[in-house]
Amino acid sequence: MYSERVMDHFNNPRNMGEVEDYNAEGTVGNAKCGDIMRITMRIEDEVIQDVKFKTFGCGAAVATSSMATELVKGKPVEEALKLTNSAVVEALEGLPPVKVHCSVLAEEAVKAAIEDYRKRTQ
Ligand SMILES: [Zn+2]
Numbered sequence: 001m002y003s004e005r006v007m008d009h010f011n012n013p014r015n016m017g018e019v020e021d022y023n024a025e026g027t028v029g030n031a032k033c034g035d036i037m038r039i040t041m042r043i044e045d046e047v048i049q050d051v052k053f054k055t056f057g058c059g060a061a062v063a064t065s066s067m068a069t070e071l072v073k074g075k076p077v078e079e080a081l082k083l084t085n086s087a088v089v090e091a092l093e094g095l096p097p098v099k100v101h102c103s104v105l106a107e108e109a110v111k112a113a114i115e116d117y118r119k120r121t122q
Helices: 004-011 059-072 085-091 097-121
Strands: 024-029 036-044 047-056
Touching: 004 059, 024 097, 036 059, 036 097, 047 059, 059 085, 059 097, 085 097
Parallel strands: none
Antiparallel strands: 024 036, 036 047
16 A cells, blocks of 8 residues: 555654754645644755654554655755655655645645745745
């Protein structure tokens, strides 16, 4: 049902926790499986120096947040904003259709964190 890569990120999540001295924070949730995802970032010179996540939710939500942090870490903010849930799903070699909404959460959490950063630096 789940690809090997999904199982890998579920069993060994990357970048789990909270960034010390973060200057961007985004929390999003979905009603469908009750997932709550929180992403913190340290952004310097428009580059995401560090990013970590805490996810309370289903296995797919953990795997997608883990992969999403991997995809945006070290990237310029502008590039991270282009992250789509389908890019996360592709990087995970697919998700069961009923779990695709969990990957949407990962995209939303990244964008919410960057929005928060924008507000703080205005
Ligand atoms: Zn879920």
